[in-house]
Ligand code: MET
């Protein structure tokens with residue numbers, strides 16, 4: 001397919017899709033953290049991809065829960081599924097590739113089940129007098145090289161000098177080729193921590209002549225730059241100039257940082273903006289203030305512990321100390337999370353969902369806000 005055609009068909013897919021959804025689309029919520037909430041043990045370098053081996057039924061169930069909650073886009077469990085990661089577990093390359101394909105198939109199966117069991121309520125879009133089904137796209141998730149390393153570098157974006165553009169392209173190439181032929185409607189490059197990886201994805205999409213659309217979603221820990229410190233403007237510009245990219249955005253970032261980031265992205269591109277933050281923090285209605293979530297408290301406490309010279313406190317002791325000494329937080333309050341949605345919409349975003357620690361309830365609440373203010 002010629003590049004011009006790629007651009008046209010990709011852009012059309014997203015604009016048509018958004019039109020069918022009523023101008024704004026709902027993305028699903030955290031997949032890995034939701035699997036954990038259902039009892040999955042993801043303490044493994046494969047993280048959520050471990051469930052593709054041990055509990056595919058649970059993955060399908062969580063996809064289905066998000067569809068029931070109103071998601072228009074569901075992301076496959078391939079975030080941390082890599083050929084290299086599966087091979088390190090003793091699998092053959094063929095088995096690894098088949099698990100990658102399986103991640104998308106499971107999401108497609110969930111969509112089929114959802115459509116099959118749909119009652120009147122799901123046939124809620126009326127086009128020229130005909131009732132049509134709620135549009136649902138399956139996105140193949142691609143996590144960063146840092147996610148594969150499972151050493152936290154997807155949140156620092158620091159891969160070191162030894163990792164070049166070619167290293168990253170080589171790492172992702174085969175995985176991408178497999179996912180492209182898996183039946184997904186689009187590729188979701190998620191939690192992109194630096195400019196180098198965005199460039200690697202953009203070049204791969206062009207070199208491989210990829211004819212299905214993609215989105216680029218970055219993460220930030222200051223609301224100004226992406227986590228590595230690279231400029232969000234430069235990162236979004238890379239996405240903007242890539243013909244296959246149909247949306248640019250931010251995920252797995254605290255809600256309080258999103259507004260500024262949307263404004264910055266808008267300066268670099270006119271493509272649709274996708275936003276799916278993590279739970280970030282929680283609003284205490286009594287105190288009328290945002291409090292740091294238990295997760296952030298835990299992170300800060302770990303940093304504190306790590307700063308004590310020679311400190312050998314282990315993980316479980318840390319957790320006990322934390323629960324004793326730090327103030328309690330009630331976790332995610334979905335209505336608080338979604339109180340931001342209209343602000344993000346005004347700033348130019350049009351696809352909304354959640355990332356880690358958000359749940360089907362978050363997604364339901366997002367859907368309610370969007371439908372109240374069409
Ligand atoms: C660390 S971000 C993880 C994104 C992935 N789509 C998930 O929800 O599991």
Ligand SMILES: [Zn+2]
Nearest residue numbers: 252278355356
């Ligand atoms: Zn996340």
